[in-house]
Amino acid sequence: MDSSQFRDAAHSAIEEIIQYYDTLAERPVLPSISPGYLRPLLPDGPPEEGEAWPQIQADIERLIKPGLTHWQSPKFMAFFPCNSSFPGMLGELYSGAFNAAAFNWICSPAVTELETVVMDWIAAMLGLPEAYVSKGEGGGIIQGTASEVVVTAVVAARERLVRRKLSLEGLDAEAEEGMERAAELRGKMVALGSEHAHSSTQKAAIIAGTRFRSVPAPRETGFRVTGTALRQVIEECKKKGLEPFYFTATIGTTATCAVDDLEGIAQVAREYPDIWIHVDAAYAGSALICPEYQHLCPSMQHFDSFNFNLHKWLLVNFDCSAFFIKRRKDLIDTYSITPSYLRNKFTESGLVTDYRDWQIPLGRRFRSLKVWFVLRTYGVNGLQGFIRNHVKLGEYFHGLIASREDLFTVVTGPAFGLTTFHVNPRSITSLASSPANEPNPAHEAYLNDFTNSAEAQFREDANQATKEVYERVNSQGEFFLTSTVVCGVYVIRVVSATERAEEKYLKRVFEVLVEAAEEVVKGKVT
Amino acid sequence: MDSSQFRDAAHSAIEEIIQYYDTLAERPVLPSISPGYLRPLLPDGPPEEGEAWPQIQADIERLIKPGLTHWQSPKFMAFFPCNSSFPGMLGELYSGAFNAAAFNWICSPAVTELETVVMDWIAAMLGLPEAYVSKGEGGGIIQGTASEVVVTAVVAARERLVRRKLSLEGLDAEAEEGMERAAELRGKMVALGSEHAHSSTQKAAIIAGTRFRSVPAPRETGFRVTGTALRQVIEECKKKGLEPFYFTATIGTTATCAVDDLEGIAQVAREYPDIWIHVDAAYAGSALICPEYQHLCPSMQHFDSFNFNLHKWLLVNFDCSAFFIKRRKDLIDTYSITPSYLRNKFTESGLVTDYRDWQIPLGRRFRSLKVWFVLRTYGVNGLQGFIRNHVKLGEYFHGLIASREDLFTVVTGPAFGLTTFHVNPRSITSLASSPANEPNPAHEAYLNDFTNSAEAQFREDANQATKEVYERVNSQGEFFLTSTVVCGVYVIRVVSATERAEEKYLKRVFEVLVEAAEEVVKGKVT
Known part of the structure; x- marks a missing residue:
C-alpha cells in the first residue's frame, strides 16, 4: 500500500466509521450470530498475493460488523461503558504512525x-x-x-x-x-x-x-x-x-x-x-x-x-x-x-x-497522544458536562424505576449513573397471598440475613423472577444490560453512559423492563 | 468533534502522516532535544474550553515531532526494528472505532x-x-x-x-x-x-x-x-x-x-x-x-x-x-x-x-484486525519478500564490514539481518608494534577466556576503541545504532530492517563507520 493508496483507503475507512457512528442507535446492540460464525466465512489461510483495500474493506461490513457488540451504542447499558471518541481515534492513528x-x-x-x-x-x-x-x-x-x-x-x-x-x-x-x-x-x-x-x-x-x-x-x-x-x-x-x-x-x-x-x-x-x-x-x-x-x-x-x-x-x-x-x-x-x-x-x-x-x-x-487530543478537544468543561449528563440520566432512570415500586425495588443508586434493582418480591405469587399493601415480615427480611426457610424461599422466588426479566430483555437484543448477585440478591444493573446516551433510550429501556416484569409476574401469579 | 469535523481532521491527519513517511529518510533519526524539553512548551493544564483540531494538529509538528526517535526511518538500525505499515494503522483506526x-x-x-x-x-x-x-x-x-x-x-x-x-x-x-x-x-x-x-x-x-x-x-x-x-x-x-x-x-x-x-x-x-x-x-x-x-x-x-x-x-x-x-x-x-x-x-x-x-x-x-489487514494487503509472498530483502541487506552489510578486516572484526552474523563487529584489535596502537600481517598470539586470544594481563589490557583497548566509534556515529545523529557486550566483548550491532531499508543506507552507514574507526584508530596510534 503506497501513500496514494493509503490516502484512498483511509478516506474510505473514515466514511465507514462516520456512517457506523451515525447509525449506531438503529443497530441491535448485541449480534445475532452463534459461536463459531466466522471461521466458515474465511479462507483457510492468508492469500498468497496481496489484495487491494476495497476487497478487504468490504469484508468488514460482511464479516466483522455482524459479530460486533456495539459498546458505543446508546442502547448499551451493560457492564460499565467503554467510550471511544473521534479525537481518541486520531490519537491511535498517530500512535501507529509514530x-x-x-x-x-x-x-x-x-x-x-x-x-x-x-x-x-x-x-x-x-x-x-x-x-x-x-x-x-x-x-x-x-x-x-x-x-x-x-x-x-x-x-x-x-x-x-x-x-x-x-x-x-x-x-x-x-x-x-x-x-x-x-x-x-x-x-x-x-x-x-x-x-x-x-x-x-x-x-x-x-x-x-x-x-x-x-x-x-x-x-x-x-x-x-x-x-x-x-x-x-x-x-x-x-x-x-x-x-x-x-x-x-x-x-x-x-x-x-x-x-x-x-x-x-x-x-x-x-x-x-x-x-x-x-x-x-x-x-x-x-x-x-x-x-x-x-x-x-x-x-x-x-x-x-x-x-x-x-x-x-x-x-x-x-x-x-x-x-x-x-x-x-x-x-x-x-x-x-x-x-x-x-x-x-x-x-x-x-x-x-x-x-x-x-x-x-x-x-x-504512545498512549498519551490520544489522552492529550481528548483533553484538548473537549476541554475540562466539556468533560465535566459529559460526566454530569450521565449522572443526571442515572437519576432520571432511578426515578422511573422508583415510580413503579409495585413492580421493582431499587437496591442501590443512582451512583455514578448506575442503578441496581430487582423485581419487587411483593408482586410475586408464592407469597403474594397477603395483600400487597400490608407489609409482610418476610418481605422486610428479604434483603437481610435470615435462616427461616420460608424467607429463603421468598428470596429465591424474587431472584428467579428478576433473572427471568433480565434474560427476556437481553434476548430481545434491543438493549444490553448486565445482572449480578450482591450478598445473595440477584439484581439488574443499568448504567447509560455512552457518548450518545439520551433520556429517550432510558425511557424506552424502562418500558421494556416494565413489560417484561409484568409478563413474568403475571406468569407467576396465574 | 462531530462527524463532519472528524472527517476534516482525519483527512488532515492522513496528509500529515503521508508527508511524515515520505520525508523520513531526510530527518535525523534521533531527536536533538534535551531531557525535559516538552514541559516548558506546554500549558500548566488542559484548556477549560475545547479547542479545534487545527490548533491541536499544529502542536504535533511544533512539539511532538522534534521529540520523536524515528523508528520507521531507513537510518534506524538500532535494537530491533519496530515496523508499522499503512494497513496496520487502518487496523488501529477501526479498532478504536469498534x-x-x-x-x-x-x-x-x-x-x-x-x-x-x-x-x-x-x-x-x-x-x-x-x-x-x-x-x-x-x-x-x-x-x-x-x-x-x-x-x-x-x-x-x-x-x-x-x-x-x-x-x-x-x-x-x-x-x-x-x-x-x-x-x-x-x-x-x-x-x-x-x-x-x-x-x-x-x-x-x-x-x-x-x-x-x-x-x-x-x-x-x-x-x-x-x-x-x-x-x-x-x-x-x-x-x-x-x-x-x-x-x-x-x-x-x-x-x-x-x-x-x-x-x-x-x-x-x-x-x-x-x-x-x-x-x-x-x-x-x-x-x-x-x-x-x-x-x-x-x-x-x-x-x-x-x-x-x-x-x-x-x-x-x-x-x-x-x-x-x-x-x-x-x-x-x-x-x-x-x-x-x-x-x-x-x-x-x-x-x-x-x-x-x-x-x-x-x-x-481488537488487535487481530490489524493483523488481518496486514496479512491480506501484503499476502504471504509479499511478506516473505519483505523478510528476504532484509536478510540480503544484512549479507550486503556483512560483506562490507568483512572487506575491511584491517579495521573491523566480525563477531557474529549476518543472522536474520544482524551483524555484530568490533574494531580490529590489531589496528590499535598499544599492541600494534608487531606487524599487522604477522599473527600475535595475544590477538588470537582476544575473544577467548584468558587470564594473562597483557591480553586483558588488549581486550580492554579494543573495547574502548569500539565504544568510541559507536558513540561518534550515534552522536552525529544521522544513524541510530546500538552496542552491547557479549562475553566481555564490546560490539556494535547493525540491523537494517525497516520497510524503507535500502542498500544505499547500509553503504552510507558503512562509510560513516569507517571514517569514525579510522579517526579513533589514528588517535590511538599517534
Missing part, C-alpha cells in the same frame, strides 16, 4: 515526556493530593487496564514488604538465607479486597503467588468496606500468623458503584504502614474531574496508589488506565532490573523517567 | 473469533507443529509484548508445577497444608534463561517471586545455549535442592541473533517434563514464514509455548506479540478465576474461547 517500542526515554523522548505532563494535568484535574504529581516523589503512568495496574501494585507491595522485613532482620536478599526468608514471607502474605472488589485483586494474588482474602461489605454498610471491617480481617490474619500486605479499596464497585469508607481505611493505613493500599476507581474515578466528587480525594494522601480508566468514562478509547503512585521508588525498586551501580540521581530526580521500570512489560505505546 | 473491552466472547464475538482464525493462519505460515493450532488442545493469543508473554508463561509454569506436586502428594491446594507446601515449593523454584536471553525472563522471575539463574552460552557455542549446558545447570540446581521449572529458549538473541540448540534442548525437555520450555523468537520469529527457516520448527513440538512479535518484523504496528501454547489448559488452570463448577466442555472444546483466561489482564483490544 510507531516505536518506547521502552526508555531515548527510544522516543516525546512518548515519555508527554505522558508525564498529561498525567500531572490529570492528577490536578482530579484533585489528587500533591504527592501523586511527578515533581515530588510520585507521578503517573499510563498502563493498559485496571487489572494490569492491580497486578503491578500487588507484586510491588509484596516485594516492598520483603525488602523491609529483610532489612530489619539484617538479611541480604541475594544470599541463600535471605532468599529462603523471602520465600517464607511470601508464603504467609495475604492480599485483601472487598467482597465486591473487582476479581482482578484475586487474580493478582494468584499471579503474585500469595493468598487472598475478601473483606466483608454487607448491605448494612451499603456494600462498602469500612475501616472497622478491614481492621478486623487484618487482625484475624495476623492471629493466624499470616501477613496482610495489600488491600484494594474501591471507588465505585463493579456490582453497585459503592465507595469504600476511605476515611476509615485511611486510619487503618496509618496503623499498618506495611500494608500497601491501592484505590481502584476504574469506572467512577472519571467523576472526580467534577468538584462535587473531589471530597473523596484528600484520604488518598494516606494510600499508596490510585488508578482509573480513561477508556471507561473519559472518552479515551481502550486501552488507557491512569495509574498514580505516591512514591515511584516503590515501583522502581521491584521492576527495575538495572543493576544498582547503574542507578543515578539523574534518573531518580525525575528528569529522565524510564517508565519500563514502573511496569511489567518492557515496551510502551 | 472500541470494546472485549474480555469474553459475548463482549464482541468478532474480536475473539477473528483472533483465533488469524492465529491459526500464522501458525500454519510459520510451520509450527499442529499442536499449536486451536483445533486441538493448543492455540494462539495476541498479547502486547514479548515481556508480557514471558511473565504469563513463567507464572503459568510455576503454578503448573505446584499443581502437579500437590496432586502427587495428595494435598488440597485450598487447605492450609496445601498452601504451605505450595509456598515452600515456590521458594525453591528457579527460572532459567540463556545468559544472552532477553532480560524479560529475569524480570518475570522477580514478578513470579521465584529465583532466576542464567545458563552459559559462550562464544565457543556461538552464544547458543546447548542441551548439555542446560542439563548441567538443571542438575546443579537440583543438587542444591532447588527446582528448575521454566526455561526460555531463544531464536534470535537480542545481542547477536543466536539460535539456541533447539534439538539438544528438546532432548532435555523429554527428560524433565516438569520444566516448561518457552521459545522466545521476538524478532527472528517472523523469518519462519520463509520455508528456508522452518527447519527450526519441528523441535517446537517438545516445548510448551512459543512467541514472536509481529510488531517487530512483520509490519503490524506495536503492540502485537503472537503467543502460541501447546495445551491451553496450562494457561486456563492458572488464569481462570471462574469457579470450577462453572467450567464446561463447551468452553474447553474451543467453541467459545475466553481469552481473558489465557492472560494477565481482563480486557482486550
Whole structure:
C-alpha cells in the first residue's frame, strides 16, 4: 500500500466509521450470530498475493460488523461503558504512525515526556493530593487496564514488604538465607479486597503467588468496606500468623458503584504502614474531574496508589488506565532490573523517567497522544458536562424505576449513573397471598440475613423472577444490560453512559423492563 | 468533534502522516532535544474550553515531532526494528472505532473469533507443529509484548508445577497444608534463561517471586545455549535442592541473533517434563514464514509455548506479540478465576474461547484486525519478500564490514539481518608494534577466556576503541545504532530492517563507520 493508496483507503475507512457512528442507535446492540460464525466465512489461510483495500474493506461490513457488540451504542447499558471518541481515534492513528517500542526515554523522548505532563494535568484535574504529581516523589503512568495496574501494585507491595522485613532482620536478599526468608514471607502474605472488589485483586494474588482474602461489605454498610471491617480481617490474619500486605479499596464497585469508607481505611493505613493500599476507581474515578466528587480525594494522601480508566468514562478509547503512585521508588525498586551501580540521581530526580521500570512489560505505546487530543478537544468543561449528563440520566432512570415500586425495588443508586434493582418480591405469587399493601415480615427480611426457610424461599422466588426479566430483555437484543448477585440478591444493573446516551433510550429501556416484569409476574401469579 | 469535523481532521491527519513517511529518510533519526524539553512548551493544564483540531494538529509538528526517535526511518538500525505499515494503522483506526473491552466472547464475538482464525493462519505460515493450532488442545493469543508473554508463561509454569506436586502428594491446594507446601515449593523454584536471553525472563522471575539463574552460552557455542549446558545447570540446581521449572529458549538473541540448540534442548525437555520450555523468537520469529527457516520448527513440538512479535518484523504496528501454547489448559488452570463448577466442555472444546483466561489482564483490544489487514494487503509472498530483502541487506552489510578486516572484526552474523563487529584489535596502537600481517598470539586470544594481563589490557583497548566509534556515529545523529557486550566483548550491532531499508543506507552507514574507526584508530596510534 503506497501513500496514494493509503490516502484512498483511509478516506474510505473514515466514511465507514462516520456512517457506523451515525447509525449506531438503529443497530441491535448485541449480534445475532452463534459461536463459531466466522471461521466458515474465511479462507483457510492468508492469500498468497496481496489484495487491494476495497476487497478487504468490504469484508468488514460482511464479516466483522455482524459479530460486533456495539459498546458505543446508546442502547448499551451493560457492564460499565467503554467510550471511544473521534479525537481518541486520531490519537491511535498517530500512535501507529509514530510507531516505536518506547521502552526508555531515548527510544522516543516525546512518548515519555508527554505522558508525564498529561498525567500531572490529570492528577490536578482530579484533585489528587500533591504527592501523586511527578515533581515530588510520585507521578503517573499510563498502563493498559485496571487489572494490569492491580497486578503491578500487588507484586510491588509484596516485594516492598520483603525488602523491609529483610532489612530489619539484617538479611541480604541475594544470599541463600535471605532468599529462603523471602520465600517464607511470601508464603504467609495475604492480599485483601472487598467482597465486591473487582476479581482482578484475586487474580493478582494468584499471579503474585500469595493468598487472598475478601473483606466483608454487607448491605448494612451499603456494600462498602469500612475501616472497622478491614481492621478486623487484618487482625484475624495476623492471629493466624499470616501477613496482610495489600488491600484494594474501591471507588465505585463493579456490582453497585459503592465507595469504600476511605476515611476509615485511611486510619487503618496509618496503623499498618506495611500494608500497601491501592484505590481502584476504574469506572467512577472519571467523576472526580467534577468538584462535587473531589471530597473523596484528600484520604488518598494516606494510600499508596490510585488508578482509573480513561477508556471507561473519559472518552479515551481502550486501552488507557491512569495509574498514580505516591512514591515511584516503590515501583522502581521491584521492576527495575538495572543493576544498582547503574542507578543515578539523574534518573531518580525525575528528569529522565524510564517508565519500563514502573511496569511489567518492557515496551510502551504512545498512549498519551490520544489522552492529550481528548483533553484538548473537549476541554475540562466539556468533560465535566459529559460526566454530569450521565449522572443526571442515572437519576432520571432511578426515578422511573422508583415510580413503579409495585413492580421493582431499587437496591442501590443512582451512583455514578448506575442503578441496581430487582423485581419487587411483593408482586410475586408464592407469597403474594397477603395483600400487597400490608407489609409482610418476610418481605422486610428479604434483603437481610435470615435462616427461616420460608424467607429463603421468598428470596429465591424474587431472584428467579428478576433473572427471568433480565434474560427476556437481553434476548430481545434491543438493549444490553448486565445482572449480578450482591450478598445473595440477584439484581439488574443499568448504567447509560455512552457518548450518545439520551433520556429517550432510558425511557424506552424502562418500558421494556416494565413489560417484561409484568409478563413474568403475571406468569407467576396465574 | 462531530462527524463532519472528524472527517476534516482525519483527512488532515492522513496528509500529515503521508508527508511524515515520505520525508523520513531526510530527518535525523534521533531527536536533538534535551531531557525535559516538552514541559516548558506546554500549558500548566488542559484548556477549560475545547479547542479545534487545527490548533491541536499544529502542536504535533511544533512539539511532538522534534521529540520523536524515528523508528520507521531507513537510518534506524538500532535494537530491533519496530515496523508499522499503512494497513496496520487502518487496523488501529477501526479498532478504536469498534472500541470494546472485549474480555469474553459475548463482549464482541468478532474480536475473539477473528483472533483465533488469524492465529491459526500464522501458525500454519510459520510451520509450527499442529499442536499449536486451536483445533486441538493448543492455540494462539495476541498479547502486547514479548515481556508480557514471558511473565504469563513463567507464572503459568510455576503454578503448573505446584499443581502437579500437590496432586502427587495428595494435598488440597485450598487447605492450609496445601498452601504451605505450595509456598515452600515456590521458594525453591528457579527460572532459567540463556545468559544472552532477553532480560524479560529475569524480570518475570522477580514478578513470579521465584529465583532466576542464567545458563552459559559462550562464544565457543556461538552464544547458543546447548542441551548439555542446560542439563548441567538443571542438575546443579537440583543438587542444591532447588527446582528448575521454566526455561526460555531463544531464536534470535537480542545481542547477536543466536539460535539456541533447539534439538539438544528438546532432548532435555523429554527428560524433565516438569520444566516448561518457552521459545522466545521476538524478532527472528517472523523469518519462519520463509520455508528456508522452518527447519527450526519441528523441535517446537517438545516445548510448551512459543512467541514472536509481529510488531517487530512483520509490519503490524506495536503492540502485537503472537503467543502460541501447546495445551491451553496450562494457561486456563492458572488464569481462570471462574469457579470450577462453572467450567464446561463447551468452553474447553474451543467453541467459545475466553481469552481473558489465557492472560494477565481482563480486557482486550481488537488487535487481530490489524493483523488481518496486514496479512491480506501484503499476502504471504509479499511478506516473505519483505523478510528476504532484509536478510540480503544484512549479507550486503556483512560483506562490507568483512572487506575491511584491517579495521573491523566480525563477531557474529549476518543472522536474520544482524551483524555484530568490533574494531580490529590489531589496528590499535598499544599492541600494534608487531606487524599487522604477522599473527600475535595475544590477538588470537582476544575473544577467548584468558587470564594473562597483557591480553586483558588488549581486550580492554579494543573495547574502548569500539565504544568510541559507536558513540561518534550515534552522536552525529544521522544513524541510530546500538552496542552491547557479549562475553566481555564490546560490539556494535547493525540491523537494517525497516520497510524503507535500502542498500544505499547500509553503504552510507558503512562509510560513516569507517571514517569514525579510522579517526579513533589514528588517535590511538599517534
